[in-house]
Amino acid sequence: MRKENKDNLKIVVKKKSIWKDTNTWSLLLLCLPAIIGYILFYYVPIAVSLTIPFRDYKFSRGILGSAFVGLKNFKWIFTSSSMLEIIRNTFLYGLWFMFLGPFTNVMLALLLFEVRNRKALKAYQTVVTFPNFMSFVVVGFITYAILSPTNGFMNQIITGLGGDKVDVYIKPGAWPLILSLVNIWKHIGMGSMMYFASLMGIDTSLFEAAEMDGATRWHKMRYISIPHLVPLICIYIILGVDQLVGGSFDLFYIIPRDVPLLYDTTDILSTYVYRALANGTYAMGAAVGLLQSAVGMLLVVIANLIVKKISPDNSLF
Amino acid sequence: MKKKKKIDGFNIVLHLFFILFCACFIIPLVLVISASFTSEGALALGGFSLLPREFTLEAYRSAFANGERMIRAYIVTIAQAGLGTFLACVICGMMAYPLSRTNFRFKGFLTGFIFITMLFSAGMIPRYIVFAKYYGINDSFLIYILPVITGGAWNTLIFRTFFKGLPESLFESAHMDGAKELTVFFKIVVPLSTPVFASIAFMTLVTRWNDYSTSMIYIRDEKLYTLQFLLQRIMKEADFLKNLANSGELAGIVNIENMLLPSENLKYAMCIIAAGPMLVIFPFFQKYFSQGLTVGAVKG
Known part of the structure; x- marks a missing residue:
């Protein structure tokens, strides 16, 4: 814990403008493929999972083409x-x-x-x-x-x-x-x-x-x-x-x-x-x-x- | 003297327990291996046994002789498992390194970003809808690779913890020499991290090799089935035809169908062929299992 504080302090002292901080950019570059992967294959399906249950989803009509039905799909569960x-x-x-x-x-x-x-x-x-x-x-x-x-x-x-x-x-x-x-x-x-x-x-x-x-x-x-x-x-x-x-x-x-x-x-x-x-x-x-x-x-x-x-x-x- | 005798007694009981316990693991495997070497007639008549009643290699011969389906499934499995594991390890390691650096500005945000995917999953159906309808990667080889390309949050955290444990002085001296972060990662961190790469690569490889549900959910084209799913299909087809035959609907054509049905010993030979490679290589990776994979590694 103490060590981390010290490190933080060091960073504060020599913190550069983010635009000139090439290290940050190259580290971000390393993350980029994974970030794109997480967005496309985790976050997009999560977003979709939050809307489909509230629609009368038909595969051919797509998400936005399917009518909104509120909680109908949940009621029968109980x-x-x-x-x-x-x-x-x-x-x-x-x-x-x-x-x-x-x-x-x-x-x-x-x-x-x-x-x-x-x-x-x-x-x-x-x-x-x-x-x-x-x-x-x-x-x-x-x-x-x-x-x-x-x-x-x-x-x-x-x-x-x-x-x-x-x-x-x-x-x-x-x-x-x-x-x-x-x-x-x-x-x-x-x-x-x-x-x-x-x-x-x-x-x-x-x-x-x-x-x-x-x-x-x-x-x-x-x-x-x-x-x-x-x-x-x-x-x-x-x-x-x-x-x-x-x-x-x-x-x-x-x-x-x-x-x-x-x-x-x-x-x-x-x-x-x-x-x-x-x-x-x-x-x-x-x-x-x-x-x-x-x-x-x-x-x-x-x-x-x-x-x-x-x-x-x-x-x- | 008395004390020593007591310990010996405990040891005997302990080893006896373990021998019996191990038998519970070995016997089921022996049953299947023996079934694959037993002739079809003996298997139907006498059932499963620990030693093959009538030893024959016929099942393996026919598996490879007219097993075009199986050989293709083998190629698909090797390709998707190999490529999937390689890409996942590279991309996962690349993500984990910045998260291990204390001076990375987006460390907290990105850790949270991947951690959420551990807590909340989209579920089978929304994933199917997105991948099949909007990305159009169902029924293609890409479905085996792309959705798992990130390697997953869990593995990323294990990588990160391992990188954190590398001596800080290493990074300082490298930076002093003017090395860029990318050079540090590829030239210093990766070569020092073979144990964690080995254990995660092996675990990913096993998961990919044993994957059947991706084929089951997304693949209609028989040419793209994985080995495990092909096995699953064979089991289901056999059940299905047996039920039909029993219900009498197939009374007239059951003989033709019987010819298409793989024999019982062939199914078990395929089991051995499908499970064999992982069972053969896992003892060599055993020393790495406990290394990077303790859960405590994920915390912090």
């Missing part, structure tokens, strides 16, 4: 019962994943941290990380290889044990569990890596001193490792609150194979918006999308404010 179910799914999955993700990631990182054998550690890390580098499409094939109602691996084990084949693709009740497992399986490697890297950064003399005082593994974990991770956990939870209205399109679209029979427990706002796009009901989908973005932003800002109140160092911005 009255349609299928929409309420979708909102409920999105919210409950979001809430569950928001805590499940960081929890499982931290657990794995703490356990990895206990592994002393470097070769074993490297092997475990490599194995749990590879699903992060596969696409959801491939993960979808893998889940199908396991769950397939006719010749899947799970059914082979079940029939091998003398049970009857199970077709999970007609059982909506099975999907919260399946989706949770797939989500953990896909993300835990990289997810735990951040925490693990943070644990590696702890000064080892802390552990040595604790050992000298007779601390057990559990004590070291409880009083050194976990408190050290709290800031990161906070940041991940803040970053995750927009899941309450967002949710991963890939996970919910690909893994249940878009089977309408399973929509009860697998349809979320993101998959709904995609179907609206595919069916050409642009304005209604865009209205849902705008609500998603607005509420998502609000949630992140509020979560950040709360964390900032409690411990300013752990907030994201």
Whole structure:
């Protein structure tokens, strides 16, 4: 902080007229491609996202050619019962994943941290990380290889044990569990890596001193490792609150194979918006999308404010 | 003596846990690899198994022999992933450098400018309308490159934090020698930043390689499909035809359709072909993952 003030002071002293400040101009030149990119591919769509939901948008007529209809596209969202179910799914999955993700990631990182054998550690890390580098499409094939109602691996084990084949693709009740497992399986490697890297950064003399005082593994974990991770956990939870209205399109679209029979427990706002796009009901989908973005932003800002109140160092911005 | 015994017990349990845990990761992958080497008949009859029941390379042979669709998708994927990653890294790095300089006048404004895009997204439909109707880049190769050319706010912030950590004296001496900002960036900053470039380039490459939704949303021309979307299409087509066949509507022509359907083992061979490259190269980038990518890096 103090260093920055000093730098600022230095600049004030030698501040030139902006027109002669060639350094500023060359730095701006470096930013230029990105600035144009952000305007064209982020800000223009954002501007459009603020107007389409209020119009009766027809693709052929364009934005300005479509009639202004006020809040009509929003009204049905809160009255349609299928929409309420979708909102409920999105919210409950979001809430569950928001805590499940960081929890499982931290657990794995703490356990990895206990592994002393470097070769074993490297092997475990490599194995749990590879699903992060596969696409959801491939993960979808893998889940199908396991769950397939006719010749899947799970059914082979079940029939091998003398049970009857199970077709999970007609059982909506099975999907919260399946989706949770797939989500953990896909993300835990990289997810735990951040925490693990943070644990590696702890000064080892802390552990040595604790050992000298007779601390057990559990004590070291409880009083050194976990408190050290709290800031990161906070940041991940803040970053995750927009899941309450967002949710991963890939996970919910690909893994249940878009089977309408399973929509009860697998349809979320993101998959709904995609179907609206595919069916050409642009304005209604865009209205849902705008609500998603607005509420998502609000949630992140509020979560950040709360964390900032409690411990300013752990907030994201 | 007693204490040592106790620690050993813990270690055994720990390693046992990890071996079982890793099995949960390896077995699903082995199932798919084994399915791709199993003959179609054995797969339909006996189902998925850990070791191929009737070992054969037939699926891979037919994937490459009459897989014109697949080879084209492979080329599209390599081109869009490679070019997209390269451009995104260059443009993102160029944006991040000025943001890391304390004496840059527009630092605060521009940081806010990109940060907003992290908080608020336009959503799928408005993006589709703008890109397809107003820019006309749907159904063209450009849709893979242009929308992601900025590299995104998150990566920019990671770059910025890394650049900030470079020793200030480096810049001072360069300026003393009369070097211009552009020279400083390309001649001094870039060569010193290989770790962060490597980790961001790899992460971007993986995302681009695994992208299927861009094709799904914007591409109608089959020649421009990415590999992952082609896989997704094959799965959907198979489901669709199976449903039709089951409902009896296709009763008369189902045999013809069966010939068009890729066999089960071919699908899994394609899975391996599609996922393989990333799985093979990722261990080499592992040391870079934790380097630039801690979230703490984004703050400040």
